[in-house]
Amino acid sequence: MIGRLNHVGVATPSIEKSVTLYRDVLGATKIHDAFDMPEQGVRVCFVDVPNSQIELIEPLGDDSPVHGFLAKNPAGGQHHVCFEVEDIYAARDEMAAKGAKVIGTGEPRIGAHGTPVIFVHPKDMGGVLVELMERPEDLHE
Amino acid sequence: MIGRLNHVGVATPSIEKSVTLYRDVLGATKIHDAFDMPEQGVRVCFVDVPNSQIELIEPLGDDSPVHGFLAKNPAGGQHHVCFEVEDIYAARDEMAAKGAKVIGTGEPRIGAHGTPVIFVHPKDMGGVLVELMERPEDLHE
Numbered sequence: 372m373i374g375r376l377n378h379v380g381v382a383t384p385s386i387e388k389s390v391t392l393y394r395d396v397l398g399a400t401k402i403h404d405a406f407d408m409p410e411q412g413v414r415v416c417f418v419d420v421p422n423s424q425i426e427l428i429e430p431l432g433d434d435s436p437v438h439g440f441l442a443k444n445p446a447g448g449q450h451h452v453c454f455e456v457e458d459i460y461a462a463r464d465e466m467a468a469k470g471a472k473v474i475g476t477g478e479p480r481i482g483a484h485g486t487p488v489i490f491v492h493p494k495d496m497g498g499v500l501v502e503l504m505e506r507p508e509d510l511h512e
Numbered sequence: 513m514i515g516r517l518n519h520v521g522v523a524t525p526s527i528e529k530s531v532t533l534y535r536d537v538l539g540a541t542k543i544h545d546a547f548d549m550p551e552q553g554v555r556v557c558f559v560d561v562p563n564s565q566i567e568l569i570e571p572l573g574d575d576s577p578v579h580g581f582l583a584k585n586p587a588g589g590q591h592h593v594c595f596e597v598e599d600i601y602a603a604r605d606e607m608a609a610k611g612a613k614v615i616g617t618g619e620p621r622i623g624a625h626g627t628p629v630i631f632v633h634p635k636d637m638g639g640v641l642v643e644l645m646e647r648p649e650d651l652h653e
Contacts, residue, residue, distance in 0.1 A: 372539030376564040379520055379593055381640055389638050396610045397595070397642075398513030420595065422563045423517040448639035449590035452520055454538070454561065469537045495537075497530050498589035499522055 372465060373454040377484070377504050378417065378424040382440045383447040386416045386429045393418045393425065407431055408483060415483050426453070426483065451490070453502035459487040462503045471495040479505075513606060514595040518625070518645055519558065519565040523581045524588035527557045527570045534559045534566065548572055549624060556624050567594070567624065592631070594643035600628040603644045612636040620646075 383389040386405050393399040405416035405427075412435035418425040428450055430437040440450055456462040459479045466473050472492040482488035486505040493500045524530040527546050534540040546557035546568075553576035559566040569591055571578040581591055597603040600620045607614050613633040623629035627646040634641045 373561060375562050376517070376520070376566075379517070379590075381638065383638055392638055396607075396612055396636075398606075420514060421516050425517075425593075444639050446635065446639035448634070449520075449593065452566075452590065465539075466537075471537055493589070494587065497522065497524055497533055498585050498587035501538075 372456060372462060373503070374457070374506060375455045376423050377453045377455045377506075378426045379449060380426045380428055380451040380453065380500075380502070381447060382428050382437050382444065382450040384429065384441055384445065386414060386427045389427045389447070390416060390418075393427075399425075405429075411480070412436055417483070451500035451502050453482075453488075453504050455506040456503045457506060459489060459503065459505040462505075463489050466491055466503075513597060513603060514644070515598070515647060516596045517564050518594040518596050518643075519567045520590060521567045521569055521592040521594065521641075521643070522588060523569050523578050523585065523591040525570065525582055525586065527555060527568045530568045530588070531557060531559075534568075540566075546570075552621070553577055558624070592641035592643050594629075594645050596647040597644045598647060600630060600644065600646040603646075604630050607632055607644075 399418050401419035403417040407414050412432050414429040414431045416427040472495055474490040474492055479487035479489050482504050484507055486507050488502055488504045491501040540559050542560035544558040548555050553573050555570045555572045557568040613636055615631040620628035620630050623645050625648050627648050629643055629645040632642040
């Protein structure tokens, strides 16, 4: 089922400082503009590498789900991995059928790339928070 | 400097159980044979996705550096990200010049793909353990 590794989500207390790290220390050359996703309580910024992306995630607002992560990991750290799937509803139903808990209502939400996504609970994913994201049409290979 | 996201390292108490997860729940179709890397205290297994890999890492031996990670994260979790670089010595010198601490002696070691690698300390990488790996010749694009 899982397709491309669309991105690795990296939580950070400051996208601005993380951009400096990825650009000036690690030498990433393509860094997109950051933008707010208020409905998910995050501000995000994508850093391109040739085959994938790093998604920098900063908490937005007092209710951000990222606050808990940063309380445990004040410097930031790896937050989730995101795999592309062909059909988000089929993926959701397959997770449920296999006993893997989809976080929230189970209804896909629109993710940072504009396609529907779900998150699967780390307790059923070997301790890894897994995002499944319907593959954007314009990225079909 | 950084090139392709070669893999995401995922620590696990049991490669066998993780393989079941990636194969039977997430539907990965290409999973390589696991193998021991005694000099690094790990047993590893690569799971392919179309553009990258997940490296499952199980502790090997009493001195394995992964024991500490699993003590904090008993179910396993995201352990490191690995980016390809063209020249590992140039990358090492660049990290040093920019004040990012290379773990260990600073001398590259042979990694799981047979090319030299270094690890850069999470304290200088936004809380993320970063592996830099010299790009395998046969993967040059």
